[in-house]
Amino acid sequence: MSYFLTDDQKQIQDTARRFAQKDVEPLAQQIDREERTPRSLVDKAAELGFFGLTIPEEYGGTDQGITTACVVLEEIAKASPAFAGLLSVEMILCPGVVNLLGNAEQKQRILPKSATGERLMAFSQTEPAGAGNTAVHQTKLVAHGNGYRLNGAKLFCTQGEGETYLVMARTSRDGQEGYGVVIVEKEQPGFSVDSYEDKLGWRGTNTGPISFTDIDVAPENVLGDLLTGNADFAPVNQVSFMGHAATSLGCAEGLFDKTLAYIKQRQLYGAPMHNLSPISFKMADCFNKIEACRSLLYNATRMADEKTMTLPMGSMCKAYVCETAFEVCNTLLQFWGGSGMMDSTGVNRYFRDARTKLIAEGATEMHTSGVAHLVLGLSQPMYEGRRTSLGG
Ligand SMILES: Cc1cc2nc3c(=O)[nH]c(=O)nc-3n(C[C@H](O)[C@H](O)[C@H](O)COP(=O)(O)OP(=O)(O)OC[C@H]3O[C@@H](n4cnc5c(N)ncnc54)[C@H](O)[C@@H]3O)c2cc1C
Known part of the structure; x- marks a missing residue:
């Protein structure tokens, strides 16, 4: 597909195709067999600038848009759809949530490190009660000091080897129930990746359950309004x-x-x-x-x-x-x-x-x-x- 792509998009498509053929294809079977993607391959994708494609320039990205990001994912998926699935979370979902809900300080703190791959991100919403059935999700934020305390467990978190997690949790304020997103760093006490799943497909996306025990969430790690974050x-x-x-x-x-x-x-x-x-x-x-x-x-x-x-x-x-x-x-x-x-x-x-x-x-x-x-x-x-x- 090249008939309506700009010259810049064709160039990135070409880069992605060569990366897929030279670096991804030789590892695709290994990724599938071992259920893990080598960090070196993820880092290489970051070095090529793929992680910054949807991030604004003021936050370290190149802001080239969704079409360009999809062109890159399509090329990489030809060699390893699983690896492309993992990249999609890094390239679109996680930076997108921070860019949309975050304030200037949060964007400045998180997005440049996401754009360079210095800190890998993960998005964690699904719980045993069901991914979409958020009304009964049990992961909770309770007011504590001037921030919150987070407790709960999540399932199926892609990029369980991430460093910065966007976690959906229930909370309440002034008698009003809410559901929103907070930032949790893997170094925080109380954070745990319990294991990695052995899956039918998308093997190598490093997917697993994660849990939170009495994690302190400072106000600067709340993204947007906790009462409306999901919508x-x-x-x-x-x-x-x-x-x-x-x-x-x-x-x-x-x-x-x-x-x-x-x-x-x-x-x-x-x-x-x-x-x-x-x-x-x-x-x-x-x-x-x-x-x-x-x-x-x-x-x-x-x-x-x-x-x-x-x-x-x-x-x-x-x-x-x-x-x-x-x-x-x-x-x-x-x-x-x-x-x-x-x-x-x-x-x-x-x-x-x-x-x-x-x-x-x-x-x-x-x-x-x-x-x-x-x-x-x-x-x-x-x-x-x-x-x-x-x-x-
Ligand atoms: C490889 C992999 C990676 C994942 N990565 C992540 C991740 O990074 N972060 C994360 O939060 N989650 C992740 N998930 C979870 C994923 O989003 C959920 O598994 C998916 O949304 C389905 O939810 P569920 O498993 O809770 O199934 P359920 O909600 O229990 O649904 C079961 C079945 O019910 C049917 N169903 C569900 N909703 C409806 C509806 N509205 N109308 C009609 N039928 C319906 C469907 O057939 C569905 O398969 C991942 C899952 C997989 C398999």
Whole structure:
């Protein structure tokens, strides 16, 4: 895809592609096998400037927007969708929340270190009661001194090896219940990463449960208004969903490219396998589906960058692109026959990563139900007339 990218975006795309092929691809199988991403690879992505792409220049970034960030994620996902998933959290979600909710001092303290990769960030919302069921979340902030005291436990925190955590917690003030975001540094007493999960897909995202015991949260570590924090960063969620859609798109493309090469050289019944019309028709169908995803995604990112987004385009992309990318990967896996089942070929990794995307950062049904509410006129877009992009 290059037909509407600017020259700068094409240059970054080229850098990301070379990084993916030279540095990520050789490690992709190891990341999947060992369930860990080497910090050196994360650092290299930071050195290339990827972490600063959505951060304003005054806070150490290059403020190039969501389209550029998605182009980078798409390229990297062609080699390792799992690594791209981890990067999406660093490049879009975490800096986006700080940039949107933080005051100038907080942004100055956190964003430059995020832009250079000096401090990796993580976003922690999900609890055993369910990611979206926030009304019953148990992680609590209780007023203490001039700040708060944090207690609770979270599940499935991507980048459990992070250094700065954005933690969602319940609180109350003057009899009013609230739910907002606080900053917790991994060095704080009472913070603990308990273990790392062994997962079906997105292996290597260093995902695990974390817990907080009597952690003191100073007022300067509260992001925005604690009573409204959750709703306040809905616009960031929407662009973050686009980042995840970009990794699914790259995942489908990565497997498509490998499968195309395979069916041209694989001989079946005395001829290259692509001579079989069911195979070639299905390849054409996968190609169409990938193009449809690309059009939806980059139209959405363009709207986000231009701040003209009036529909929950991130949810629409996340649901449609991730489901379609999984269908594509499922179809392509079949062409590899028994080889597709073997971990050694690296093929089923794409299938597993694509499947994981139907749940991580909100199950498809959660996104679809938000869109359905809007379509049926049961709710208003939460972000209408508000910032939809990070520097907005
Ligand atoms: C690899 C991975 C990485 C993750 N990283 C993070 C992270 O960094 N930080 C973090 O906070 N969380 C993270 N999560 C958690 C993730 O966001 C949740 O798993 C996801 O949102 C689903 O929530 P749940 O697991 O609580 O499922 P539940 O909320 O229990 O939902 C179960 C099922 O119910 C259905 N459902 C849910 N909501 C609706 C609805 N509104 N309408 C209809 N059906 C519905 C869906 O089929 C869903 O799969 C991660 C998850 C995975 C798998």
